[in-house]
Amino acid sequence: MTPGLLRSMLLVFTASIIGSFGAVFLKLGAQKLTKSVFSFLNLKLAFGVALFLGSSVFYALGIRGGQLSVLYPMVSLGYIWTLLWSRLFFNEPFTRQKFLGLGLILLGVFFVGLGSS
Amino acid sequence: MSTSVAAQLAQAEILAARRRSMLLVFACTVLGAAAQILMKIGMARFDPHLMALVTNVPLIAGYVLYGINTLMLVLALREGELSMLYPIIALTYVWVTLLSYVLLHETPNLFKNVGIATIVLGVAVLGRGGRK
Numbered sequence: 741m742t743p744g745l746l747r748s749m750l751l752v753f754t755a756s757i758i759g760s761f762g763a764v765f766l767k768l769g770a771q772k773l774t775k776s777v778f779s780f781l782n783l784k785l786a787f788g789v790a791l792f793l794g795s796s797v798f799y800a801l802g803i804r805g806g807q808l809s810v811l812y813p814m815v816s817l818g819y820i821w822t823l824l825w826s827r828l829f830f831n832e833p834f835t836r837q838k839f840l841g842l843g844l845i846l847l848g849v850f851f852v853g854l855g856s857s
Numbered sequence: 858m859s860t861s862v863a864a865q866l867a868q869a870e871i872l873a874a875r876r877r878s879m880l881l882v883f884a885c886t887v888l889g890a891a892a893q894i895l896m897k898i899g900m901a902r903f904d905p906h907l908m909a910l911v912t913n914v915p916l917i918a919g920y921v922l923y924g925i926n927t928l929m930l931v932l933a934l935r936e937g938e939l940s941m942l943y944p945i946i947a948l949t950y951v952w953v954t955l956l957s958y959v960l961l962h963e964t965p966n967l968f969k970n971v972g973i974a975t976i977v978l979g980v981a982v983l984g985r986g987g988r989k
Contacts, residue, residue: 837986
């Protein structure tokens with residue numbers, strides 16, 4: 741694995757963390773939505789969108805230095821954080837199936853990484 | 858009699874709504890994959906200057922598509938059942954990989970293919986785990 745690819749992977753990894761926080765704020769903001777159009781203008785929703793934009797900058801810089809067929813699958817690592825934050829902030833329970841799915845995703849990302857050289 | 862007709866109509870309405878959100882999510886996967894390819898092409902000629910950025914058509918198009926895609930997904934996910942929509946969303950991984958091979962001439966190999974299949978399976982299992 742070249743240093744360039746490692747750097748790209750780290751950037752995509754960072755993007756996945758930032759993006760997962762974006763999803764948390766979107767969910768918090770969406771809970772405040774009413775029938776009024778102005779309810780879209782809430783701070784949490786705006787912060788969620790901002791986090792998504794920030795995450796996409798890291799992601800874009802990441803895919804510059806490697807194959808898309810290796811780096812895009814790494815986006816699925818975001819599910820780890822989403823599961824964690826869902827438990828932490830929204831009290832959504834961990835289930836055996838969620839762990840199984842997560843394990844398969846990690847295994848898949850590992851396989852794709854092996855295919856990078 | 859009339860109540861059972863009403864129940865049938867309600868059932869048909871539910872099925873139609875389900876089909877609508879599945880179709881919408883499927884369209885999202887294709888759109889999302891296209892956005893990825895455009896972003897990758899745009900980033901190949903990335904130059905951190907304002908003029909270069911605003912004239913980078915593939916990059917801008919990729920970002921716009923990505924934004925539209927995210928909005929459509931949020932709308933579709935509000936309606937439909939996640940356990941059914943997650944496996945469809947995971948198709949994006951398949952499209953991006955195939956398009957990377959065909960359009961970006963990246964080398965296909967068994968590791969990547971098995972890895973993608975495993976990820977898709979994982980996302981599907983994850984979606985089922987969220988069902989109450």
